[in-house]
Amino acid sequence: MVWTDAQGRALTDHPRPSVAVDVAVLTVLDGGLRLLVVDGPFGRALPGTxxxxxxxxxxxxxxxLRDKAGVGDLAFHQLGLYDDPARDDRGWVLSMAHGSASPSHSLPPTAELVEIVDDRSALPLAFDHDDMVTAAVHDLRARYADDADPDALLGDRFTLLELRRVHEAIVGRPLPKDTFRRRMLTHIEGTGELVTADAGRPAELFRRIRAHPDA
Amino acid sequence: MVWTDAQGRALTDHPRPSVAVDVAVLTVLDGGLRLLVVDGPFGRALPGTxxxxxxxxxxxxxxxLRDKAGVGDLAFHQLGLYDDPARDDRGWVLSMAHGSASPSHSLPPTAELVEIVDDRSALPLAFDHDDMVTAAVHDLRARYADDADPDALLGDRFTLLELRRVHEAIVGRPLPKDTFRRRMLTHIEGTGELVTADAGRPAELFRRIRAHPDA
DNA sequence: CTAATAGTGTCTCTGAGACACTATTTG
DNA sequence: CAAATAGTGTCTCAGAGACACTATTAG
Incomplete structure (x- = not known):
């Protein structure tokens, strides 16, 4: 049996698009958001295949991520399917954009990281990858708005200052430390451990709490 | 010039998936959410192609939507790309799920509408369409949480009772009328007009306010 | 001691929920 | 008048922001 579509054409008669995936890997470095890019025949672009x-x-x-950027073991999720028939000169290519966030120290030292300025890559990217990056930034911001560190940009344990620095990089503005602390205390719990920086009172180490208590 | 992928194969040598679209059209009827479905060779399913x-x-x-369900002029947006290689017996078919919401009176009278119970279709659907529906319901709920009527399920003008009924159907629980009113007043504005129902004091008609004032 | 950073007490404002009240219509 | 629906006044509670205060370290 041959299945046909509404126009009576067999499925196999349809020219089909190539389907690609691209991944916008965001990280926090020097107090700002950065994007992992790779260089290819079309210039700077997101790692994809x-x-x-x-x-x-x-x-x-x-x-x-493994072949183009040398990174493994990242969590990511779908952002959107980019479908402009003219988005790729090589032909009809649909691309599923993915977003990911990962600590900068988990990326290879050779990785090229460009700054995110105004929700966009500071250096223009190939194809429609600039749009994908903006979508990834907005998505990241939305997911961090109501949680402590859903993408584990910090390790198991962290101080509230470290957590606040991450949030400030993501939302792009300074956050008041007292309000931030009280807001986060519903999502994290203190271990008894203290850690001391160069100066000042030692800070307590916190860890994430499993899931939302209302779920 | 022939572009090749990382394995050196020409793009055109790749077997390509068929790409489909499916649309979960939700509406409010009799105080509950309903889903537009169509019947086909695989049983009840979302309209797709x-x-x-x-x-x-x-x-x-x-x-x-036009060919399978006889509806036109609906706004929709992407939900996710469903990619299980075994999701369709006919072969390798990726499907982009879309979500839409539309007033029931804008759907053809012959349209088959099934109830949404517990964020799922009350009657099982073909393929992975049940998962798409759940995603559409969650998406709809998220978009109505902070706005009055982003998908124009109501007409230009509506009373607060009508608006509250829509929200109650979407969130699946009754909403207190006084709190709801005060919350919505930041998103809607009163026309001076009154409309009278069967009994009781006439209600004022409201309209949506353009965009968010903070944007 | 001072400098530096961590953490708290408390006031104000805003918004949600609860509850009772007033307002305006039909019959 | 009673019944029904629209809309408001007000209290309480919770969370965010602002601000000043206390706490604990290094030097």
């Missing part, structure tokens, strides 16, 4: 036959999108995205 | 060569996803989704 074409979907292999039968492959899952998540697997393709992980493969792109 | 295969992407035609060079076509935009939005155009394909609009075409599916």
């Amino acid at each position: 074409f979907l292999h036959p039968g492959e899952r999108l998540a697997d393709a995205a992980a493969r792109a | 295969f992407l035609h060569p060079g076509e935009r996803l939005a155009d394909a989704a609009a075409r599916a």
